[in-house]
Amino acid sequence: MSEQSQKITLAKGLNMGLRQAMEADSKVLVMGEDVGKLGGVFRITDGLQKDFGEDRVIDSPLAESGIVGTAVGMAMRGYRPVVEIQFDGFVYPAYDQIVCQVAKIHFRSKGRIKMPIVIRIPFGGGIGAVEHHSESPEAQFAHTPGLKVVACSNPVDGYWMIQQAIACDDPVIFLEPKRQYHADKAELDETATPEPLFTSRVVRPGQDVTLLAYGPTVKTAMKAAEAASGEGRSLEVIDLRTLSPLDMGPVLDSVRRTGRAVVVHEAHVNLGMGAELAARITEQCFYNLEAPVLRVGGFDTPYPASRIEEEWLPDLDRVLDAVDRTLSF
Amino acid sequence: MSEQSQKITLAKGLNMGLRQAMEADSKVLVMGEDVGKLGGVFRITDGLQKDFGEDRVIDSPLAESGIVGTAVGMAMRGYRPVVEIQFDGFVYPAYDQIVCQVAKIHFRSKGRIKMPIVIRIPFGGGIGAVEHHSESPEAQFAHTPGLKVVACSNPVDGYWMIQQAIACDDPVIFLEPKRQYHADKAELDETATPEPLFTSRVVRPGQDVTLLAYGPTVKTAMKAAEAASGEGRSLEVIDLRTLSPLDMGPVLDSVRRTGRAVVVHEAHVNLGMGAELAARITEQCFYNLEAPVLRVGGFDTPYPASRIEEEWLPDLDRVLDAVDRTLSF
Amino acid sequence: MSDPTDSAAAPAPPQTGSGFGPDLAEVFGPSQQDGGPELIQLLTPEGERVHHPDFDMEFTPEQLRGFYRDMVMVRRIDTESTALQRHGELGIWAQLLGQEAAQVGAGRALRPQDFVFPTYREHGVAWCRGLDPLKLLGLFRGVDHGDWDPEEYNFGLYTIVIGAQTLHATGYAMGMQRDGAVGTGDPERDAAVIAHFGDGASSQGDVNEAFIFAASYNAPVVFFCQNNQWAISEPIERQTRIPLYQRALGFGFPGVRVDGNDVLATYAVTQAALQRARDGQGPTFVEAYTYRMGAHTTTDDPTRYRLSGDVESWKLKDPISRVEAYLRRNGLADSAFFGEVAGEADDLGARLRDGVKALPDPRPLDIFDAVYDETTDELREQHDEFAAYLDSFEGSHA
Amino acid sequence: MSDPTDSAAAPAPPQTGSGFGPDLAEVFGPSQQDGGPELIQLLTPEGERVHHPDFDMEFTPEQLRGFYRDMVMVRRIDTESTALQRHGELGIWAQLLGQEAAQVGAGRALRPQDFVFPTYREHGVAWCRGLDPLKLLGLFRGVDHGDWDPEEYNFGLYTIVIGAQTLHATGYAMGMQRDGAVGTGDPERDAAVIAHFGDGASSQGDVNEAFIFAASYNAPVVFFCQNNQWAISEPIERQTRIPLYQRALGFGFPGVRVDGNDVLATYAVTQAALQRARDGQGPTFVEAYTYRMGAHTTTDDPTRYRLSGDVESWKLKDPISRVEAYLRRNGLADSAFFGEVAGEADDLGARLRDGVKALPDPRPLDIFDAVYDETTDELREQHDEFAAYLDSFEGSHA
Numbered sequence A, B: 001m002s003e004q005s006q007k008i009t010l011a012k013g014l015n016m017g018l019r020q021a022m023e024a025d026s027k028v029l030v031m032g033e034d035v036g037k038l039g040g041v042f043r044i045t046d047g048l049q050k051d052f053g054e055d056r057v058i059d060s061p062l063a064e065s066g067i068v069g070t071a072v073g074m075a076m077r078g079y080r081p082v083v084e085i086q087f088d089g090f091v092y093p094a095y096d097q098i099v100c101q102v103a104k105i106h107f108r109s110k111g112r113i114k115m116p117i118v119i120r121i122p123f124g125g126g127i128g129a130v131e132h133h134s135e136s137p138e139a140q141f142a143h144t145p146g147l148k149v150v151a152c153s154n155p156v157d158g159y160w161m162i163q164q165a166i167a168c169d170d171p172v173i174f175l176e177p178k179r180q181y182h183a184d185k186a187e188l189d190e191t192a193t194p195e196p197l198f199t200s201r202v203v204r205p206g207q208d209v210t211l212l213a214y215g216p217t218v219k220t221a222m223k224a225a226e227a228a229s230g231e232g233r234s235l236e237v238i239d240l241r242t243l244s245p246l247d248m249g250p251v252l253d254s255v256r257r258t259g260r261a262v263v264v265h266e267a268h269v270n271l272g273m274g275a276e277l278a279a280r281i282t283e284q285c286f287y288n289l290e291a292p293v294l295r296v297g298g299f300d301t302p303y304p305a306s307r308i309e310e311e312w313l314p315d316l317d318r319v320l321d322a323v324d325r326t327l328s329f
Numbered sequence C, D: 001m002s003d004p005t006d007s008a009a010a011p012a013p014p015q016t017g018s019g020f021g022p023d024l025a026e027v028f029g030p031s032q033q034d035g036g037p038e039l040i041q042l043l044t045p046e047g048e049r050v051h052h053p054d055f056d057m058e059f060t061p062e063q064l065r066g067f068y069r070d071m072v073m074v075r076r077i078d079t080e081s082t083a084l085q086r087h088g089e090l091g092i093w094a095q096l097l098g099q100e101a102a103q104v105g106a107g108r109a110l111r112p113q114d115f116v117f118p119t120y121r122e123h124g125v126a127w128c129r130g131l132d133p134l135k136l137l138g139l140f141r142g143v144d145h146g147d148w149d150p151e152e153y154n155f156g157l158y159t160i161v162i163g164a165q166t167l168h169a170t171g172y173a174m175g176m177q178r179d180g181a182v183g184t185g186d187p188e189r190d191a192a193v194i195a196h197f198g199d200g201a202s203s204q205g206d207v208n209e210a211f212i213f214a215a216s217y218n219a220p221v222v223f224f225c226q227n228n229q230w231a232i233s234e235p236i237e238r239q240t241r242i243p244l245y246q247r248a249l250g251f252g253f254p255g256v257r258v259d260g261n262d263v264l265a266t267y268a269v270t271q272a273a274l275q276r277a278r279d280g281q282g283p284t285f286v287e288a289y290t291y292r293m294g295a296h297t298t299t300d301d302p303t304r305y306r307l308s309g310d311v312e313s314w315k316l317k318d319p320i321s322r323v324e325a326y327l328r329r330n331g332l333a334d335s336a337f338f339g340e341v342a343g344e345a346d347d348l349g350a351r352l353r354d355g356v357k358a359l360p361d362p363r364p365l366d367i368f369d370a371v372y373d374e375t376t377d378e379l380r381e382q383h384d385e386f387a388a389y390l391d392s393f394e395g396s397h398a
């Protein structure tokens, strides 16, 4: 390992990225519940208040609309607030401020007011938690013009993407797969040049079927591809990374080659990202498709009690099942 | 006109339907801002407070989360609240109560607690209003398991569907196309037997292309079909009526015959109902499709200033353009 | 296992705890009717100067004439815009008739470096900020959502979602704190924020959260509530059963009720509240007790829900006539002055009538502008497709 | 057109309005530290009975022993569940250590017809409602979201979204009004609602809206806030800078601060507040001033944000030992009694340890149950497809 490179978790990558961003620009603020002394319930902001002070790492009253609404005001004053929503299921009290204000103020003001706000949301399931702690709210935000929505899937992306999101002059909903926070380590080279934020990436090349995933399901898709390769099937895996805008280039390239696609996400299938991807792929690759785009996701039920969550969440077997189905079309 | 039949507007149909429901069941309450003396800003609840009293037609403090949240409590106590959200764009302060409470309490309680709440939302554009008064929030609710979502398109459906929604023991998001409130009259036969609530309906048969519409765009689709017939094209129009659950039966039947479908809604195209319909239709009619399902909707921008809204909204020409495109595939 | 209910303490005889304080009747008394004894006033409806132990102030004749002129001009903006709506030039207009003093009093108390977060009705404050009233009409005509630069005037865009702006105001004020623009003692530097909202808005969660954040961080923000007694058809009693200004006390900062039809008192109280904020003393709640003389907006019909007698009684408290009476009685303005102001108002009216028609309509492709600071390929594609589509009509649309 | 800024009233000399009332220092004084003079207490930490002018009450020895027993049992539920989490039998546990008196005092003040809206920490209230504590564990084990019938116990399901239940409580209370179950004078009929929430929750818009609705409709609801000084890592000072119970005053209903570690005072105050509600006198805010002795939940590490000294000082105010001291000193219970209660608690502990493992795991297909009262074809299809899929694994999943 070189001087610049080290093995880090996603939690560490995000923490380091936040620190970098705060060092680079004194206008960057961190706000949220328990982000100060505690460093957040997931410790993503660990140590930041100690080093940057209470004026820049702000523990807020327990009110999500208040957090996002005051962040809007700070952005108007020239700050770049990075808001932490404690868990996905608690973003909804702030929903009005997000979709009616954060998303629309740039448009409303004809571009005179910028909204460089990042709203970090630990999302997805699989951590054995109680209700409201395992939601996947991305489709609702992606449906809202004016917001940009991204999801990281690994430590290195976490490090770069959070910095890029903070540097972005548009509001970014930044989704972090919470079950990955402390799961795997990856080598980070801080001297590398990251890809642009709003791009998708082929993370495993293949010929037979295209798997589209983001956030927590990238790992699932990679495992499925690995397993399938044992059976002589070659799956291409794309980490979407950006959900709004979608980066359709790599997706269409891939599907034009494979003729088959399966989208995998934890969000409910009905009106989830898979619906949009299926619609766009079909429209743009109509004559290339050997089978309809299939979707594997959370069922159209509320998130279940945790002792059954692994059945609810899309897993390797359900992905492979969909791969089988698309291949037998 | 027989004794039972009369010509009514959508506003009148809804008003009559609410009155019927209140007469039929003393547990039915109406709640919202200005629903009392004023009869609502659209007069949908006109006269109800006078006849049913302030205990059953409740003017609320100006707080949408409060309205929906107290409605939840009343439902737990055995009431059947019908909540009016004044305009689509003001439903978001109540979003948390709707998606985390209204939608989930039945599930959370293993069915022990029923949530027979109707949330009426005047939706869609075209009335020359200022910001937040012309939104189409349906996809967000349809993405949420536990909610049922319907949209009426005409006076007669308004009359029946509101009664059926109130009688339904599940929470119903009830979308009313506000630009239609006072637009057209239709003959109501109060002695007729309505179709079930959660069904779609072919409102104009045709052979060449299937148009899928709901709420305000049913009229647009009908006009497009009329215009197309002049050019020798036969379009089938389906009024979806129910958005969650979707009633795919009539849709698939139709597309299997026509091989082509165009979805028309005012909501943003990206992750709108059209995405889900396209995905499902493609999956279930893959070999019947002559062209990809096309979508005509609001652009992926915030709703514009009203003097340009008719350009933003899908109109007859844009529907016909999509019909052309699907036919030339 | 033993039954946990076994150990229930036997119910004690009911007790109606006097410890909860005074009776409902006492607390929720009639102070709503005429503003009550807590109403701060410096100029009576009859135009008599009265004194107040805490908020008294001297005004120069020039200031008084300035207030008068402001209010006349603001009223003209309002009546002219109402007429323009009737003539179909505006889609809707939010009237401020009767609220001129509240808005001019608050607006004139501001320093240039202060920042304003308005609702949709703050035409009078906009006037005081030097905003060309024509700029206000675009939103109501439907050509834009507000076409002024908030930074140029330190006057934010109109906000329609009730109460949302109170949180923005609080956050902006927190930004001022971080900029070192509070409590330095330098009058050119120390700044404050004013957040406007209505009596109805006081029921929104956002507004109450704004109180909490402002108190928690001691943010330099004045919560300026125009209690015009109505939220569309709902009377103030639906939102609160005690005088509204007392809401602030529960959040740990001061609240006062000022006669919002008295421009002098409103000015005095607001500037004191702003100064507290600039000095680093934190938030204040100012309830400007006034009355919405007109309809909620031009689409509203108040005869459905309120008595004309109420309106009549408030006419006697008109904000402009009391200043006029004071000026005349004390010989502080002559008829030349009044004629001059009337003429200016007529000029303004004419300018608005002409100007509104000249407001450029948006063009179809503008729809795609400014959605993002950095637009996306997706949106560029939608733009281009729509452009091509419009072209296909041989110039009939674009 | 003339420039509207011309007429600006000349800025007056700044004035720091004493009219805004007492100084910050005075208002936001040290009352947060020890509960302050407004703390209502009937039993001191040392176990001495004191009297209160408004809320005094006589308790029978039986009642006192009942309170003691309740608190011991409730503490055992808590410590046992904490241990079960450590042993991996529960996914998480929300501890109530130190809050036993607040919960038992409130819980025992209820009549059967009253209805409770709990947070996720109301294990002691659940106990008083006769709920088998095993039923509470399902949620924390992850086998369900709460498996009791709210109507059977008049005890709602645990609500995790902070504050949401306060609006449900208010609506439920409005339902009681409509049912004619308030203010009839019939003690079997008149009912009230109690809404539990924490100090942190008091910052949520929903909670403040609940205050507004309850005041506006004079709903029979008691807002019972356990101020345990912490919202996870955030101290109460972040949520309010004056004593929290005073929040209610701004909404026009009474608020009181009771010693939440004193079961007698909590009982007396809560039952008086409930009776006010039942009598049709409307809402009351009760701040039970207490301390979260444990972690926020078993996943929390409070050493990161608070001093162990604080915890130590609160140990001296333990809710159980003061009742024990009082019982012993006054000869109201003998050692047989204490032994008996300890034995009961041991039995309960054993029952929980055994019972938790026997809680049935949900089965995969249960996922589709109870999403709707009337399920949909869509969901039936998903169910059937998933069933077929599970079958394809030859019984390995289902």
Ligand SMILES: Cc1ncc(C[n+]2csc(CCOP(=O)(O)OP(=O)(O)O)c2C)c(N)n1
Pocket (backbone or CB within 6 Å): B033, B062, B064, B086, B090, B093, C121, C160, C161, C162, C197, C198, C199, C200, C201, C202, C228, C230, C231, C232, C292, C296
């Ligand atoms: C969140 C939200 N809900 C509803 C509305 C519709 N609405 C517009 S103004 C208004 C009444 C506002 O009353 P108040 O706050 O007293 O202000 P006023 O109009 O009297 O100045 C309502 C209900 C809205 N704009 N925003």
Ligand SMILES: Cc1ncc(C[n+]2csc(CCOP(=O)(O)OP(=O)(O)O)c2C)c(N)n1
Pocket (backbone or CB within 6 Å): A033, A062, A064, A086, A090, A093, D121, D160, D161, D162, D197, D198, D199, D200, D201, D202, D228, D230, D231, D232, D292, D296
């Ligand atoms: C809307 C919402 N935001 C955040 C959370 C996460 N959360 C759970 S408990 C808690 C602190 C609550 O503090 P308080 O209200 O004082 O109650 P306590 O836990 O101390 O009993 C937080 C932030 C949540 N459950 N709901």
Ligand SMILES: [Mg+2]
Pocket (backbone or CB within 6 Å): C198, C199, C200, C226, C227, C228, C229, C230, C231, C232
């Ligand atoms: Mg008002």
Ligand SMILES: [Mg+2]
Pocket (backbone or CB within 6 Å): D198, D199, D200, D226, D227, D228, D229, D230, D231, D232
């Ligand atoms: Mg607490």
